[in-house]
Amino acid sequence: MPGDEDGTIPTSRQSKIELGVDLLAHLETEALDLAEAIDRLECVTTNPTLTREILDTADKRGIIDREDGRLRTRRGGTFVRFESQVTVREGEFECRRCGSGLSTGHFIEFESGELGPFGSSCIRKVLGREE
Structure with a gap:
C-alpha cells in the first residue's frame, strides 16, 4: 500500500504498524x-x-528485543539499499522528519508501503547512517 504522490503515508492503523x-x-x-x-x-x-x-509487533515477530530501555535487532543484513529502495522525486515536499520544505524528496520503498518524503540528510538519520 504505497503512500500518495504527495508523500502522505497510509492512514489505516494496520498500514502504519x-x-x-x-x-x-x-x-x-x-x-x-x-x-x-x-x-x-x-x-x-x-x-x-x-x-x-x-514496538510490540516488531518484538513478537522476532525483529527486535527490548531490554533496559534499549532495542537490539535480531535480524542482520536487512539494510535499506539506496540504489533500489530509495526513490528520489522532484517537487514541492515537506520532510516527514524535520518539516523543512524540499524540492527533492527521498522516499523509502518497503514491502508494506512507501515512507517519506525526507531530505537528503534526514533520510540518512532515519536509517541510522548518520547521527
Whole structure:
C-alpha cells in the first residue's frame, strides 16, 4: 500500500504498524536507545499508543528485543539499499522528519508501503547512517 504522490503515508492503523515494523527491521545498527527508536518511528506516527503497538509487533515477530530501555535487532543484513529502495522525486515536499520544505524528496520503498518524503540528510538519520 504505497503512500500518495504527495508523500502522505497510509492512514489505516494496520498500514502504519506495518510501515513502522519495516522501518525497525531495516535498522542499520545492532542496538539503539528506545528514545532513538521512537525518534525514528515519529516519521510514521506520533501517537504513543500506536508507537507501542509497532514496538510490540516488531518484538513478537522476532525483529527486535527490548531490554533496559534499549532495542537490539535480531535480524542482520536487512539494510535499506539506496540504489533500489530509495526513490528520489522532484517537487514541492515537506520532510516527514524535520518539516523543512524540499524540492527533492527521498522516499523509502518497503514491502508494506512507501515512507517519506525526507531530505537528503534526514533520510540518512532515519536509517541510522548518520547521527
